[in-house]
Amino acid sequence: MVTDLVVPKLNNNDTSYVLLDWLAEDGEQVRAGEPIAEVETSKAAEELLSDGDGVLHRLVEVNRECAPGDVIGHVFDSEEARQRFLAAAVAPPVVPLPDVSPGGPVLTDSARELAAAHGLGDDELRGLGRSVVRRTDVERLLADRSAAPAATTEPVVVAAAAALAAGDGPEPDDPRPVHALSRAQRAVAAVVTESHREVPAALAVIKVRADAALTVARDLTRATRTLVGLPELLVKAIGGLREDHPLLFASPGDGSSVRLAEAAHVGVTIDVGTGLFIPVVRDVEELTCAEIAETLMHFRSRAGGEGFRAGELAGGTIVVSLHTDPDVVLAGPIVFPGQTCVVAIGGTQDELALDTDGRVVTRRFVNLSAVYDHRVVNGREAVAFLQAVKAALESPDRLAEE
Incomplete structure (x- = not known):
């Protein structure tokens, strides 16, 4: 008996991953539930576990691409069974290479197969401007080629239109330097594209007095010795509104x-200069503000160091998008596929106002925006949700007590 080691679908953003490392050797005895390989997605590294006890046989080398559903290894009942498999194995069919001359780009296996299937040659592959061409690069090239307009008697106009449609950087003879987007940024591009294509989003914005919340945050920081700010109070406030505003936490269906x-599993945007991550604070209703603050501090540390596991980035029911630089007045982020709402907080602003005695005083406020899936949520519901968040932040004592 043999058990296949199959690459699972780790997130919705990627069509392929990279095999980072084998955690067990060829012919090594492994047990069910033990990690035996590690793959890299666009956002995280994830361990793959053995589904059974037995002897490992590895099929894919380290640093090769693998896609969800690929079999990258086998676990045999015994070494004898593995040896019988090796003795009976036949050489895999030879995949014809595209016409890539020496000095051309290096192709990954999956990119080579796709290029060969569509007859892509050296000139087109070199035009990508990459030293290593992956399957996603070939897919984009094929999409750009199919989208190119037919020839007309106006070649200059056609060339300009094709360049605009492609939107994929300079031509091969363009002297401008080529900047390759990182794997993480390409994943961001895929999510943004899907969101704009699939989600009819609408925006609502509300102004929130922040003085009381900032005071409570300072008091909590001193009392708990944990840095608490408006983001932590906002996450707590949103988590407490799931039962009263269920559609803002829903997943679109059919x-x-x-x-x-x-x-309430609240995803929070984290960007410390190593890329955008959205780890999830789970069961927010059950957490105190200090516990939320500790979790977010841990996330920031992970983002700047060892990174995240795929499970830490999945399962969110709503997102809080942090745009807390003082110069940011308003933000309107995308609604992430599979969710119906993202709440954004801008930077704190000062304004002059009259107190009850007619004196001029300075007050602090922030703008909160909700971008929502209009197929599920209407404007009235979105505004009611924002008003509930506003009420919680402007009277924050309850947030501090829970």
Whole structure:
């Protein structure tokens, strides 16, 4: 008996991953549930576990691409069974290479197969401007080629239109330097594209007095010795509104229904200069502000160091997008596929106002925006949700007590 080691679908953003490392040797005895390989997605590194006890046989080398559903290894009942497999193995079919001359780009296996299937040659592959061409690069090249306009009697106009349609950087003889987007940024591009294509989003914005919340945050910081700020209070406030505003935490269904969340799992944007991550604070209803603050501090540390596991980035029911630089007045982020709402907080602003005695005083406020899936949520519901968040932040004592 043999058990296949199959690459699972780790997130919705990627069509392929990279095999980072084998955690067990060829012919080594492994046990069910043990990590035996590590793959890299665009956002995280994830361990793959053995589904059974037995002897490992590796099929894919380290640093090769692998896609969800690929079999990258076998686990045999015994070494004898593995040796029988090796003795009976036949050489894999030879995949004809595209016409790539010496000095041309290096192709990954999956990119080579796709290029060969579509007859792509050296000139087109070199035009990508990459030293290493991956399958996603070939897919984009094929999409750009199919989208190019037909020839007309106006070649200059056609060339300009093709360049605009491609939107994929300079031509091969363009002297401008080529900047390759990182794997993480390409994943961001895929999510943004899907969101704009699939989600009819709408925007609502509300102004929130921040003085009381900032005071409570300072008091909590002193009392708990944990850095608490407006983001932590906002996450807490949103988590407490799931039961009263369930559609803002829902997942779109088949167009006639949605799935309601059973808990408030709040994704929070984290960007410390190593890329954008959205790890999830789970079961926010059950956490104190100090616990939320500790979790977010841990996330920031992970983002700047060892990174995240795929499971830490999945399962969110709503997102808080942090744009807290003082110069940011308003933000309107995308709604992430599979969710119905993202709440953005801008930087704190000062304004002059009159107190009850007619004196001029300075007050602090922030703008909160909700971008929502208009197929599921209407403007009235979105504004009511924002008003509930506003009420919680402007009277924050309850947030501090819970």
